[in-house]
Amino acid sequence: xxxxxxxxxxxxxxxxxxxxxxxxxxxxxxxxxxxxxxxxxxxxxxxxxxxxxxxxxxxxxxxxxxxxxxxxxxxxxxxxxxxxxxxxxxxxxxxxxxxxxxxxxxxxxxxxxxxxxxxxxxxxxxxxxxxxxxxxxx
Amino acid sequence: xxxxxxxxxxxxxxxxxxxxxxxxxxxxxxxxxxxxxxxxxxxxxxxxxxxxxxxxxxxxxxxxxxxxxxxxxxxxxxxxxxxxxxxxxxxxxxxxxxxxxxxxxxxxxxxxxxxxxxxxxx
Numbered sequence: 001x002x003x004x005x006x007x008x009x010x011x012x013x014x015x016x017x018x019x020x021x022x023x024x025x026x027x028x029x030x031x032x033x034x035x036x037x038x039x040x041x042x043x044x045x046x047x048x049x050x051x052x053x054x055x056x057x058x059x060x061x062x063x064x065x066x067x068x069x070x071x072x073x074x075x076x077x078x079x080x081x082x083x084x085x086x087x088x089x090x091x092x093x094x095x096x097x098x099x100x101x102x103x104x105x106x107x108x109x110x111x112x113x114x115x116x117x118x119x120x121x122x123x124x125x126x127x128x129x130x131x132x133x134x135x136x137x138x
Numbered sequence: 139x140x141x142x143x144x145x146x147x148x149x150x151x152x153x154x155x156x157x158x159x160x161x162x163x164x165x166x167x168x169x170x171x172x173x174x175x176x177x178x179x180x181x182x183x184x185x186x187x188x189x190x191x192x193x194x195x196x197x198x199x200x201x202x203x204x205x206x207x208x209x210x211x212x213x214x215x216x217x218x219x220x221x222x223x224x225x226x227x228x229x230x231x232x233x234x235x236x237x238x239x240x241x242x243x244x245x246x247x248x249x250x251x252x253x254x255x256x257x258x259x260x
Binding site (some may be wrong): 003029030031033035036037038039040041042046049051055057059061067070071074075101102103106118120122123124125126127 | 170174
């Protein structure tokens with residue numbers, strides 16, 4: 001009896017999930033997420049960054065998990081050099097997939113999953129790099 | 139000799155105080171936000187397609203406060219700005235403060251071209 005209930009429940013859940021994926025595929029690409037940020041001046045790496053000052057204040061965001069996966073997937077792998085986008089792999093570790101779209105950089109690393117970074121110059125509002133591009137293969 | 143040490147210690151203490159309780163360091167800090175990937179426009183959203191795909195971000199708390207403070211001054215005579223709500227903007231990055239809701243910022247990207255877009259409608 002228990003087994004039958006379990007199977008019935010399992011099948012219903014599968015059907016529900018499958019239905020949910022189809023109907024909610026778009027609305028699922030949203031949600032709350034935790035991330036990390038830094039406010040800095042100069043350049044976004046530890047050696048060249050300095051304290052923010054008037055006229056030189058930037059913010060860099062670093063995002064992991066589902067929010068990063070959705071961004072990674074949305075950027076897509078299509079090589080589009082004219083738009084500075086596409087997918088590359090790290091020379092040092094070919095398992096690391098990097099995707100870039102202008103100032104947005106994402107990667108998938110087999111060890112720690114999806115990660116994206118981007119930033120803004122708060123003096124001008126223009127989009128700038130988040131963590132420096134070299135960090136992608138670390 | 140003791141006096142010199144005491145004076146030096148006092149000066150070091152003063153310098154530390156002058157930098158504030160949180161001296162700047164290259165340290166990432168946690169924040170929470172929300173995101174939304176959509177096609178069409180902010181006001182008329184449709185499922186994203188290969189030709190129309192955008193992302194809007196909304197962040198609040200300490201990160202929004204720091205962004206707000208870096209972006210001054212307040213915008214005047216814009217929709218939504220009144221005695222309660224203060225709005226600051228640089229290009230498509232928009233931050234606001236109200237005593238009721240605190241600090242929040244919004245921004246976004248066109249995920250086809252990679253250009254920066256607004257994250258709210260105003």
